[in-house]
Amino acid sequence: MSSLKQGEKTIQVSGLEASSRSLLIAHLFSSLTRPLIVITNTEESASPLFEDLRALSGENQVCLFPSWGIEPYELKTPYPENSGGRLECLGQLRRANPLLVVTTLKAVIEKTITPEVLEASSIMLREGIDFGHENLAAKLARLNFNRVPLVEEVGDFAVRGGIIDFFPNSSEYPIRIEFWGDAVESLRLFSINTQRSKRRLSEFSLWPQREFLIDRSELSRKLKSSPEMLSPESKELLRDERGFEGLEWFAPFLGIPQATIFDYLPKDTIVVPEEAELLASGLKDFIQLASSARSDMVEKYGPLPPLEASYFLPAEGDSGSEGNSLWETIDSYQRLNLEDLALKGDAIRIETHPQPSDSSLGQFKKRLEDYLSEGMEVFVCCANAGQRERIGELLDQFSGRVNLPVAELEGGFIFPEARLAVLTDHQIFPRHRIRERRRRFKEGIALQSYTSLTEGDYVVHIDFGIGKYRGLEPNTI
Template sequence: MSLREVLQALVTSEPFERLILERARPIVARADAGQDFLLAGLAVALDAPLMVVTPGPREAEELASEIGAYLGPEAVALLPAWDALPYEGMDPAPEVAARRADALRRLRTTVGPFVLVAPYLAAMQLVPPTLGTVPPLQLAAGVESAPDMLAERLSDLGYVRVDVVEHRGEFAVRGGVVDVFPGIARRPARLEYWGDEIERLREFSPSTQLSTKEMGAIEVSPVRELLPDDELRSIAARRAPEMPDRLRDGLQRLADGLRFEGADTLAPFLFDHMSTPGELLPAGSWVVLTQAQRTLQRAAHTHVEAEALAAAIDWPGPTMLAPLEAAIEGHVQLRLSEFTEGIDLAISGWGTAEGNPGELANRLECASAAGTRIVLVGRGHGSLQRAAEVVGDLPVERIEAPLASGFLF
């Protein structure tokens, strides 16, 4: 069995039906544990994209991984925030830009259950209308793409040509060999050519430059949010003279086809309209705020800081950070509370049983005697085996999946 099958118990339950039919806006609900279970079930029940906003990047990463255990990695995407406020003149790291492009591309194209998980800052930031519209390069053995042509395409996606590839967003060309480190790959890839055709792909270590294993194919996503074409360069040249010195220079360099730190922050001066990620959701979509009170408080504080910074540097363009509530308006909003308020979804944690094998075994025995269905989940085969020793002869279903903690429902 799979964890996705377990979701049916939630979707057909009375508390969940109350949640779906609730007419109050925003909807407030309480789930002491199992938020990954709840959100995956909500996406399945709605059969549509769902956006989840968390109080920070760590919570977003953990939640995306756990929702993926239920729905599969193809049905969930993490939208990370920039490492700095957009007024500070710093581009996002290549990995961040690549993940953002990948997440919004999948949001635009996926049909059916899909969960976009974003820390509050990512949900507030306006994005260029082109972000997520450029498809990644698909490279595999047998594909014809001459090294010089591939180098040009990689440059267009924001990759930087170097002598030795060590970091994401870099590539190198040495005769019939092209090394590239895709923005969201674990390790770089080495493409070996026979003429203009890719003959073999191998993963290699950036520290030793030695190949480690064969690869079937790789996907190379953009590593810059702003990918200027002739039209955007023309707009930059036209608007540069109207800007203050610090922005005039940047726009002129963009018009000249140059890449430089801070180029992505110039997007508001090139597009007439930029939207928040929430605006890209289909009509009728749901937006869920986890730890709602904390998320809203942090978002409000960050927005005040950003506005103060924009005023201090005399920012001449439109705002790049919307208030969180404005960024997600127009959708059904569900706020998950840490307190005793809202709809009780009857999902609770293990409490003191966590980390206590004896107490855990006793509770499971009582639950089994009461007719409760027990699903034992472990990150790997070894973890499941150790857990099975604690459970003993109790009737349990075993699933290997990366869940951080259990719950009762």
């Protein structure tokens, strides 16, 4: 930490096992009170790190900046859950308070809304403010909400007398605003299924529904004025009545301004790449995949923007890191590289070990006695208050000597040099643990039959979350 405070540009740390990485990151964030962004190679590694940091640093201090959730040049609109997470994170970065961001390589290179457009299109709704009933309805339409008779899914808004309902992608439930004249009288979360209020809100930050904005009249004008850049197939796709399907991929052709998450980061941000060589290798693989996907879609839809126009890359097909604007941008920040193995002689080696598995409670208790006899401070992290009570009863003989915090961590570790043992309750006995996937949206309209679906409808899969219905294909068995 002293090296970071002294302004050393790049620091390399290795030897961190299990959740010791999370603890180091949380400690640095707390001690330095500076923005910090962690870039992982995959969503699978970002998710447990994000959950660890939420437990260690607090939910309001940490945000996840996800990728669009779609394949390169798939020409689909990103999922509302992903767009909502991205826009909410960018909105938080616009505020003055330091933030700890967890993201992936793919999310970082995907272009996004510019800070200026986000600021101009965002609204802070509060009880008592004069905003105007008709003004809000017009604003929701400009932010790509769809006006419907009754709000049923994310992205809908409905007007009923002095009440406006809308379902933003940054909220777990839809929101109902009641007006008294032009003044906002109340804001409430409500249930789609029962239409009853769930909780009153004092204020709500309303972001756009997607990262690239354009109204229908402007889109029509640009479709007419760009005959060579856009094929008839592409124009037909963009005229989709449900909200300009695939707009994100054609943004460069339509002159829509673009930015990256780095345009939102202050200059004193600390960038933490996990396994820099893996990130470089992952970028090469991604460029090859995206180049191939683009070639396939060009055959079907005609001209498409090049890779460097849609992603934060230097030029189409350039898979090297030398001269890459992504790496140059990362290098412009103070950087903490986290590596599994020390590849350079000047790397800081922090010797930690993953939590051992014990075959019985007696063996675990003996291990605790060994740690305590060595003068180590011991923490047994519990997933919830109920589990803490249960573990406390099992370890009654260690009362006052072993700490039992409520913090669900991915994996325990031993840090001998610091005389620290951080253990997790789910590893006390060998058992498989599945971390429940955190869902952004809490409910939706249940279907009576699959025939109620039309292509383009958003649906929620019980295991995989938000998706878009693309129709049925008959298969011969």
